[in-house]
Amino acid sequence: MDLVVNVLSMCIPFSVALLLASLGEMFNQRAGIFNLGCEGVMAMGAFSGMLVPFLVGHGGAVPMVYNALGFLLAGVIGALLGLLFGLVVITFRAPQGIAGIGMQMFGVGVAGTLFRYFVGGTQSVPGVPSFPIPVLSKIPVLGKIFFSHNIVVYLAFLFVLLSNFILFKTSWGLRVRAVGTHPRAADSMGINVTLTRYESLLVGGALAGIAGAYLSLCQAKMFSDELISGRGFIAVALVYFGHWNPYKIMLGALLFSLAQTFQSVVQGLGISFPYEFAVMLPYILVIVVLAFSSRDQKSAPASLGKPFNREIRT
Amino acid sequence: MDDKIRSLRMEHITKRFPGVLASDDITIEVGEGEVLALVGENGAGKTTLMNILMGIYQQDEGRILINGEEVRFRGPEDAFNAGLGMVHQEYMLVPNMTVTENVALGYKKAWKKGILDLNMVRSRIMEISEKYGLAVNPDAYIWQLSVGEQQKVELVKTLSLGARFLILDEPTSALTPQETDELIVLLKKMTDELSIIFISHKLQEVKALSNKVTILRHGKVVFNGNTDDYSPSEIASKMTGHEVKLPENNDEASHGDVVLEIKDLCVRGDRGNYALDGLDLSVRSGEIVGLAGVSGNGQKELAEAINGLRKIEKGEIALFGCEIGNKKPRSVIEQGMGYIPEERNIEGIVPPFAIRENLILKDVDQKPFSNKSFLKKEKVNENAERLQIEFDIRSAGINTQSGSLSGGNIQKLILARELSRGAKFITAVYPTRGLDLGAVEFIHKELLKKRKEGVGILLISEELDEIINLSDRIAVIYKGRIQKVLEKKDATRARLGILMAGVKEDE
């Protein structure tokens, strides 16, 4: 029982980085942009997020301020990288799959380079402390699972509700859905397709950056080359798994973080199981999930991955 | 700006695309309550001109005047605000959104601080639909609606956004003749308060609806006049620049053997529904069977099923007595099938391949083009050079990228490949869609030539004239079944129209 509670209470904070990155990718894809650069943006976010606390954190400044600044910087950098990607795939209409790979290499490369220059080795940061919600966290079992995390966790799950609202109840969401499905129709209705797609990349990039910063500030409390290790790609896969719907994406993120806690389960039960195979599990799960969910893509945005050009009729 | 549009004038409009002068110093004018028919062949520049009027394209030269004042539209929104609205030929509706959401896309009044007021949009839709007698369900998803219903949605949408001047781009191209008549009655009623520009190449409609006609040819205005003063055939000859008489099939009906026999065919469509539901059809050798029907009634699925490209659930397809249902495309081709697919640019050719390469797409393994799996370059080139002359494929040479050719030349390339490889049966799907009359004439002649040689042809088309001109027998498809098969002599437009709308004659 203790083990189950432990695993579940670990699983929720573990899912946040995937969740945020995946929601960001969902906005990209809803607008018709397949952004495989998520991994690179997360790496940049993770690095820039921890850079602020690393540089000022030992000087006695208030942790809340510099952590917030870390997240802010990560979001801004992520958004800027989103714009760069937009320049390549929206303005110049480059094929999105391979451009995403370029973006990933670029982001991971820059993060690795700057990290070695500014930080050097394994350096931990104080990170974001946990904030058990008064009263609620005292509930037996449930309190530990749901209400004993850091503040970002609660905000991230609230953001799921907000994402759904944005997508289906606001004019921006309407625009995003229209340009991802039938950009020519949106264009004929006076919607600026290019601008809407840029906006979605801005939002998606910022979310991926923040997701990266979550890893370095809340989860690992440090940066390393292996910190992201494929979470950006898993986030992209989750969007397929979740059929471009915020709630289903949330379920997917929880499922994957459960797979990530598998190592600790094995250790907790004292089974001797090769560590490497435990680490493999989420990656195998992605392939399995994709194998089951890729065939049926009726809910996929119809113009996903297709550049738009007013003057070229297809 | 709720004033009426008393006059609209486009002056000296010029628009260039790479290699094409799409609009060449065009001037048109429409007054209050007038209906202008904009007539011309495919590719004459009608749609381009209207897209310029709507602010979708920017003209290179020239200006637009409304009520005598120059206006500049930087995008469709500016055009809406000036009171213009356009129904495009391919409907501009987002399929996985409701009617209300589609209207909301342009109805900025309902974007209250970024939050959508869909109730406001809904009541606006109801208001318009009552006023003009256009019944639509505001909460239906677009993908649930038929083509005719979608068109009503388009009209409601345009009117909801406050259009006082309507532009309709080939509004009847996907409608049955009866639906067309209804639409014309409706539009006539609307002219009490609206002016209309109406693009068409169907002359009956032009006569029925418009009071002025402007004819475009190769991006230029070649004629302006009052509709009533000219007969349809006069307009037709002005449209093409010369009298074009498309070839007709006036021969005796074929008494050859049945070569294609389809029995009780059931096939699922992309959405999992039954697109073909117990279809029976047969074609004899030396016979052209035309398949008439409103698009979306299973034509695409039928063509794919008999070419081995779609799984069949039930039924039989026999080609020369050999069952080809659920066979691989390769085996169907080997049975003597030739195929002119619907989407010629992506289904008919490999766009980056050179002409010479595309011409051997189906025969790359055959002698003389290859030997022990090595390609024989000289033979491939010889073949291409011969066919290029025979089929009049105009290009810079056989190494030209096929994707860079014009639509007509791509279709000739496909025709060259399919006809030259000695196919004994041909499925032709919309073979002349979007082509100019010269190319249409060429393709019709080739098909009739093959018919004379004893080839069986299944001709799927949305142009009733094409079907009536070429076919020996005409089968009408409706909701995945053959409604009725008519002999050539019994097939009139009116009768076909009734059948296409799903009405059974004996009822």
Place this chain on the structure above:
Amino acid sequence: MSKGFKIAYKLGIIAVSILAVIFISSVILVVLDAPILKTFYTICIMPLTRSLHITEILIRAIPLAITAIGVSVAYRSGIINIGAEGQMAMGILAFTATALALPDVPRPVLLPFALLMAALSGGIWGFIPGILKAKLNVSELLSTVMLNYIAAQFYTFCLRVVMMDPAEKMSGGGTPQSMRLTENVWLSRISGRLHYGIVIAVVLAVLIYILLWKTTVGYKMRASGSGARAARYGGINVPLFVVASMVISGAFAGLAGGIEIAGVHRRAIEGITNNYGFSAVVVALFGGLHPLGILPASFFFGLMIYGSTLCPRQVGVPANIVDVMQGVIILVIVTSQMVLSDKYFQDRLWRKYQSFKKRKEA
């Protein structure tokens, strides 16, 4: 449009592309407060000044070339293989396992056999995403990345547990690596560490050129890649060729891994794959997806990768700068290709140029 203008347009785009790569990389260098010119000199020119350096460049160019040729076969067939990293790791494992299992088989048999096993296991690792794409429409971009991570973990597991050097076990050092492999699987060296793998790379490039452009199989692969629907309508079994191209692609990566330890390391250690799998995608694109373009491209990237290892010492820039440059190069290549083929943009420039000329004349 005049011919001169068209050529000027192409050259102009290429020049702008090169400037863009230099500019973006320089921004990073400015942040690092590094001497920009000297850094580029260290990466691109300094290694060419000494023959020892040149053999080191070639050593890196060999796996890049072989892997990139494989990547280009898949790319031409419509599937982007970014899983070469994992396929290479699997190739190394198979090669090592063969060598460890049959140390006494004579070299003329064992070396080719071990290389074959390397190719085979890379091919199997390429087959998985291929079949997933062909049968279940799984995005190869995602599945190959996942298989990279899986292979990396499996690789560590093998070196740490199954194949670990007995000497390491005894000494308790615990470095995950295999023992030194039998000489019967060594590829001979030409000069310095440069080995005969370079000959294999050139031969493979020629073979793939013949496959793609002179045979019916290559024709069908290219047709599947550049017009899948037309190919299918034309009776070509598209999924078959997609899978086949992935198997070839994986086999080449696996073979590159095998050659790498047969020629250079002669034992399996961590980090052999050295990001070659990802670099190979850049090399393939840079080489125009053509085997004969990939050979010089792999030399150029071998140069950059080697040059970047000199950077920390020479100019205080982390070697990761080469990853940055590779990322930028991909972005710039795909962008410039679109601009080069954009007739509308070209047309607009041409008209601007003409009206400019007119104004000048007037």
